[in-house]
Amino acid sequence: MSLSFEYFACLLLYLPFTQATLTVTVPESLIQAKPGSDVLLPCYFEKSSGHIDLKSLAVIWSVGTRDIAKYEDKLEVFHPGAKMSSEGLQQGNASILLPNVQDADGAIYTCFVIHSPDSEKESILLRVEAAPLVKLGSTKVQLTKPSTVACTATDFYPGNISMTWFRNDRIVQGPEWPPAQPSTGQLFRAESLLKLIPEFSDANANYSCHIHHQAREGPEVLKFQLHLQARPIIQLITRPQGEKFVVAVCSLSNFYPSQINIHWLQNGVPQEQIKSEVHRMHNGMFSITSVFFPQKNDVEVTYVCRAEHEALETPLEQSVLWQPEVTTTIPSIPVVPWLLGFSIGFGFGLTLGAGILYCIHKGKNNTVTGTSSEEMSLQKIDKEKAAKVSKPKIGEARSRLISTEELEGVQEQ
Numbered sequence: 001m002s003l004s005f006e007y008f009a010c011l012l013l014y015l016p017f018t019q020a021t022l023t024v025t026v027p028e029s030l031i032q033a034k035p036g037s038d039v040l041l042p043c044y045f046e047k048s049s050g051h052i053d054l055k056s057l058a059v060i061w062s063v064g065t066r067d068i069a070k071y072e073d074k075l076e077v078f079h080p081g082a083k084m085s086s087e088g089l090q091q092g093n094a095s096i097l098l099p100n101v102q103d104a105d106g107a108i109y110t111c112f113v114i115h116s117p118d119s120e121k122e123s124i125l126l127r128v129e130a131a132p133l134v135k136l137g138s139t140k141v142q143l144t145k146p147s148t149v150a151c152t153a154t155d156f157y158p159g160n161i162s163m164t165w166f167r168n169d170r171i172v173q174g175p176e177w178p179p180a181q182p183s184t185g186q187l188f189r190a191e192s193l194l195k196l197i198p199e200f201s202d203a204n205a206n207y208s209c210h211i212h213h214q215a216r217e218g219p220e221v222l223k224f225q226l227h228l229q230a231r232p233i234i235q236l237i238t239r240p241q242g243e244k245f246v247v248a249v250c251s252l253s254n255f256y257p258s259q260i261n262i263h264w265l266q267n268g269v270p271q272e273q274i275k276s277e278v279h280r281m282h283n284g285m286f287s288i289t290s291v292f293f294p295q296k297n298d299v300e301v302t303y304v305c306r307a308e309h310e311a312l313e314t315p316l317e318q319s320v321l322w323q324p325e326v327t328t329t330i331p332s333i334p335v336v337p338w339l340l341g342f343s344i345g346f347g348f349g350l351t352l353g354a355g356i357l358y359c360i361h362k363g364k365n366n367t368v369t370g371t372s373s374e375e376m377s378l379q380k381i382d383k384e385k386a387a388k389v390s391k392p393k394i395g396e397a398r399s400r401l402i403s404t405e406e407l408e409g410v411q412e413q
Contacts (some may be wrong), residue, residue, distance in 0.1 A: 021119035043111035132156035250305035
């Protein structure tokens with residue numbers, strides 16, 4: 001300490017008591033700073049006369065017995081990177097800026113101001129810490145199914161934190177110290193999950209998440225009530241079964257709460273339907289039924305039953321294919337004259353041929369059953385004559401006659 005400063009100090013001890021005309025002001029509460037941040041320690045002073053004489057002024061910033069900055073005719077800084085403005089002193093501003101604070105910088109700092117013949121000092125508590133930013137996750141839970149509600153704390157320092165869950169002011173889970181995970185910079189984050197299987201009795205219960213951290217004087221409390229939900233179950237049936245139905249029934253059941261929208265659609269266009277009232281089931285949940293009668297059409301159509309409910313992230317849908325009845329008719333074929341003549345002629349030929357074959361066959365049967373030698377001679381003569389007559393002339397087409405042996409073969413077949 002220089003001789004001039006000691007002179008000021010000794011002079012203050014021996015001066016007669018007078019009313020203080022120097023006032024020093026610092027924040028009443030402690031200052032919190034995140035690790036790695038730059039923090040300003042505010043210190044302001046004023047003279048009752050309103051005039052500040054730098055030649056009569058001395059300012060000392062200290063931590064315990066260690067000086068970190070001093071002004072006496074000139075500014076001296078002993079803390080690496082610390083800043084105090086000489087120009088600000090003339091305006092009554094003795095604040096000091098500490099850069100990149102860390103755990104070791106957390107302490108009580110003293111701002112000592114002397115303006116001869118007056119002096120005054122004030123202290124500031126600096127803590128390198130950060131209070132958590134807290135938020136609650138979704139309170140929508142599924143009835144009678146394992147569910148969770150998240151309580152999350154972020155951007156806090158140091159990493160020690162505890163969380164406790166209450167139901168109607170009674171602890172239902174915790175306290176627990178969830179592991180702190182690195183977040184931005186040197187800060188941390190942590191999360192606690194309330195695990196439960198919600199029942200209808202939880203609908204009006206008051207829940208809360210209590211977060212304890214040294215950067216807060218008391219716990220941070222997040223209060224909430226559970227929002228109970230149950231996703232609908234869809235079932236679609238047709239009567240009669242199959243794709244040629246005349247009525248389709250879409251049933252939705254086991255949903256909660258009761259508000260629900262149900263539609264029948266064709267290519268996104270709503271169709272007429274008949275809906276029942278929402279019905280309370282024996283398990284406390286709800287159900288509803290929609291009946292749909294398809295309109296007659298000449299082509300197949302796909303119909304969709306769509307349900308919209310707050311428990312669903314996207315609409316619940318089920319589709320059914322409808323096909324029209326197909327009537328089979330025999331088309332009338334115009335009678336072509338030549339085809340008719342051919343048919344008649346072909347039929348007459350078959351009849352005539354069949355008659356000839358029958359007569360020949362009958363004659364053979366007569367021979368087998370008993371024919372006189374005279375009759376056999378006459379038949380032999382007739383055959384010879386027939387052979388001469390049927391012998392083709394030169395230049396004529398040869399027509400084949402069916403033999404007896406061939407006739408017998410046809411008969412056997």
